[in-house]
Amino acid sequence: MAVSAYAALLSLTHVLDNVQHPTRRHRLLVDINRIQILQEKVNFLRDFLEVHSQGKSQQVEDLARQIVVVADEAEDIIDSHVVDQLRDGSRDQSHATITTSSFCQDIDKVIEKIDLIKKDLMIVKEEWGDVQEQKPVASASVRSSSSGKNTMVGFDEHLLRIIDELTRDESNLQILPIVGMGGIGKTTLARNAFDHPYVVNRFDICIWFTISQVYNVREILLHYLNDGKDEESNESLARLGEKLHKKLFGRRYLIVMDDVWSTKAWDDFSLFFPNNGNGSRVLMTTRLSKVGGSLGTHNPYLMDFLNEEKSWNLLCEKVFGQNDCPYSELEKVGKDIAKGCKGLPIAIVVISGLLARTDMKQERWEHIARNVASFASSKDNRHCLEILSLSYNNLPIHLKPCFLYMSAFPEDSKIKVSRLIKLWVANGYSKPERGKNLEEIAMEYLEDLIDRNLILISERTDGGKIRSCSIHDLLRNLCLRESKKEHLFRVSKTQRIRILPQEKNVCFTCGERASPQESIDVPEILVGSRSTLVASGLVCDTCKRKHQHLDIFRWVKLFGQSCEKLRQHTKLRLIDVRTSVFWYRTLSKFEFVPSSSIPLLWNLQTLLIDGSGANVKKRPIVVPSKVWEMPQLRHIVMDLGFLPTPVDTQDTITLENLQTLSTMHNFRCTKEVFERIPNLKKLKARYLNVKDWSFYCLHNLAHLHRLESLSLIAEDLLLEKTAFPTSLKRLSLSKCRIPWGHITIIGSLLPNLEVLKLLNNAFRGSEWSPVEGQFPRLKVLFISDSDLVSWRADDFHFPHLESLFLRLMHKLEEIPSGIGHIETLRSIHLNKCSELVVNSAKQILEEQSSYGNELEVRVDRKKVSVDDS
Incomplete structure (x- = not known):
């Protein structure tokens, strides 16, 4: 239960942070002193679990159960108090005093319970003696690669x-x-x-x-x-x-x-x-x-098991990146570990991930060898899971909830990293760190799990970032087993399950309108965290009756006509809603809840609205202006949405957490709007039927000093009326029909640009002659559907280019030969391009191959070899 306790404390930590730093028009009436005392108590419990969670003491397990209960109780008290204030909006001082007094009494009771738990924990600590916190030691250490390449040692x-x-x-x-x-x-x-x-x-x-x-x-x-x-x-x-x-x-x-x-x-x-x-x-x-x-x-x-020699070679390759061990004192014990895996590659890979993150000390490796040997000698068919458990048990506790969460996804899923990060954040799994946002912390957790070979890289973006990931079947089985043991949540393929009182966290498929086969084969399995009803598809009446104690939605995904039924289902429970993510599909307008009730969703972090299946295609979804009163919002992602300009008031709310706005229809970039979203990182907007570009104030984009990714779909965009922030790393332009000569505006003003996508006639004209020094950090260049004929470029125009993508380039005469001389160039991808372009790419490949340089050329996704050129 230690992992569940830790997750519950993290979730409570985020709620306490939100209460202590309200950024809304109506200040919350709470006793900050009591909240701070509670925060200190919570921090103690959290820190204790970080140091002492590895033990299997029954005393700690019992106390962890108590921590889960008291943390949930505290979160309920705070949420109810906040929602009551937001709902009533009462100015009655006497009513406010009574409410606050009751709230303080409830918080005091929670603090008393935590003090009792703390007292018992101190007794346990004294019985155990001093336990040193596990921190990295300054000694030889090697990190395993996270390139995603499957090593074929022994195969x-x-x-x-x-x-x-x-x-x-x-x-x-x-x-x-x-x-x-x-x-x-x-x-x-x-x-x-x-x-x-x-x-x-x-x-x-x-x-x-x-x-x-x-x-x-x-x-x-x-x-x-x-x-x-x-x-x-x-x-x-x-x-x-x-x-x-x-x-x-x-x-x-x-x-x-x-x-x-x-x-x-x-x-x-x-x-x-x-x-x-x-x-x-x-x-x-x-x-x-x-x-x-x-x-x-x-x-x-x-398939046979690997012999001892091949097992040792595989372990060395994974741990040290070479086929032998550079530390003589570790060779014998290392071979014992490899032998203990009994030739099972997945066991070797996972244990290698553990070893690569462990101090290169003989006594530490001997400890691992003793455990591996005992597990491997078992005749039980579950011995591999026991080996995998060794890596899980050695995880820092802050990574365990994230790892166990992977069991919520169907077997063999390719999990979008952007979605996974949002879900981890929504469930409160990111421990706050000064100077980092929650998404950055969650991404570090993912990279750590990848380095430990517990999560696999499935796909990378054009820029080399991780696009999707996956988890091995055996590791997923381990997650399922441990999640059930921890009561963190339970995953079921059907709604026909009996939920025990302690199992409030459930992941199941609800499909009133689904066929029997589809009801257990929904590709989007959703997960809740604490008191959360989770459904994929329609939340039917049977599920509502059967799981009525699960009255708080934290993660909901709907398809088709189910939006209206969810609105009916949740309308009376909005006062208790603690929603972190809502995802709507096939909506033509935003109707799930009255506009006046939107601020009640005071913890709403992510709003995903997919209108791709709507009957009226490309019709913008109008979002109520009340979203400007939701300070916890981090991401607003829509197929196409219209976000009204906020109403000017004396006491404006700044959405400091908002990072993503996508895709906004005819979005007005006024200075007043950008002052409310100062930390925006990603913006995607589409402009149609624009008569006066000055009305949309695109020159104010320069004021978004943290913006890293910008995508504009804008017919006949006037680049001279647009200004970009120097912080931009990714820029995508589509349908703009800007003269090629104006691209110098982009090159000269964006020194940090790494990815440039010019799509669907973003630029027009037959000739492009880049200027030296204007794209100093560009790594990825993507040009699609352009009437470009002559491209006069050399290696010094794009000195750090790694990947070139050309699509539907029917008029282009050739890829400049100088592109092939760029030292960093790794790949050229062509799709539906002219024969002249293909031949020039093959010539570049042949030339670079003769120099001994590695270059990948793909034509219509098929890799071209030197023999083909």
């Missing part, structure tokens, strides 16, 4: 054999299953074969399907046919299957079906795979020998 022989099976001269469709236990490296082997240049060049089309135990054939096909975009479609499964069949017909294809658990999965997909008689292949991974044996054209490929 070279497997890889060559798989490639041989895939490319041998057999014309009929062949099915090759890779069979082995979870975590043995089946997916890693399949992925490396899938990405191998020889395989890529062999097949006309390569497709990767992740199946898992629970899958939805239609959703998988739709996701692939939409190029990975989560777009809505009413097409039937038969129609989607027909599309796939046509795409594959007559072409030599490779399909990977990863993580297959039944022969039914093959039956569901195979009817869409034509046997073209041209050497097409299906590569399948499964844990079940029976499935592999019954589906394989020949005998399945069986």
